Amino acid sequence: MILFLYGEDPFRSRQKLAEIKKRFLVSDASGSGLSIFNWTEKNSKYRLLDVLGTSNLLAPKRLVIVRDMLEVATDSEKDELIAYLKKYEKQIQADQDLVVIFWEDGQPKKNGKLYKALFKIAKSQNFERLSGGKLDQWLAQRIKELDPTGGISGAALEKLILFAGSDTDYLDKELQKLVNFADGRIIQADDVELLVRANSDANIFDTIDALSANNKKKALRLVQEHLKKGDDPFYVFSMYVYQFRNILKVADLDGQYHGNDYAIAKASGLHPFVVKKSLSQVRNFPMPKLKEIYQKLSDLDTRIKTGQIDIRVALDKFIVEL
DSSP: OEEEEEOSOHHHHHHHHHHHHHHHHHHOTTOTTEEEEETTSOSSGGGHHHHHTSOOTTOSSEEEEEESHHHHSOHHHHHHHHHHHHHHHHHHHHOTTEEEEEEOSSOOOTTSHHHHHHHHHSEEEEOOOOOHHHHHHHHHHHHHHHOTTOEEOHHHHHHHHHHHTTOHHHHHHHHHHHHHHHTTSEEOHHHHHHHOOOOHHHHHHHHHHHHHTTOHHHHHHHHHHHHHTTOOHHHHHHHHHHHHHHHHHHHHHHHHHTTOHHHHHHHHOOOHHHHHHHHHHHTTSOHHHHHHHHHHHHHHHHHHHTTSSOHHHHHHHHHHTO
């Protein structure tokens, strides 16, 4: 069997890989049938084809894990593997005692020759970045895995996603802190407020709230706070673009769904809490004004990328001239 694990959510794909490895080691405690080839390390990666083509007399069942080959391997290494797979694919697939896993830390290029070859012959699983209800479901499930008696309130869930975003790796670290702190009780919004440091995405909402209230002084102060704590100014700018794009999207759907945030969330693919926040901001930004703001951001983006304006100046200019 050949498996291909990849995607924009490497935390969950890494979990899947660990589960398969753990199950294998239950039947092979010594690990004599386990072979791992990490292409980011230069130790034994060139023995991959030898291992695939040689039976292990000490361990009839074998698990071969190949990490980050698509990203790191040279063209000649990829060509060599593709040629090998074309020749021996049927034997590998038919071997009930052999599992070969190709794991990538992220989303590989879909036009790559090895990606195309693996996607065609392997059982592939794409771990896409979670959002909306799927992210909520994963968080609730992960809490139960960490503590079967634990849980999280709706308000705490919304605040956690607002503070931590959709990065499951980061969310998992925060969940472990919250579950340990709650010690079996339901995690509350106050727990999130106490233990989870709000990231830039969350504070961008506050800046946009200040802009919608025409409080430019507060908005400028919030931007400076981002920069003082070390946030990348290009990232801060990209978040303004992202948030105003969301507000435009929500404003467009608001007329169709008449303020039904869950219907808008389903149609837009945004998390219900993001939709709820965006709806509150839509009320203060008429559609013509939103389009004007988004056009201004687009123009600034072009000027930043062409070196016509400094990114920090652009951040201030956007607020002052709004």
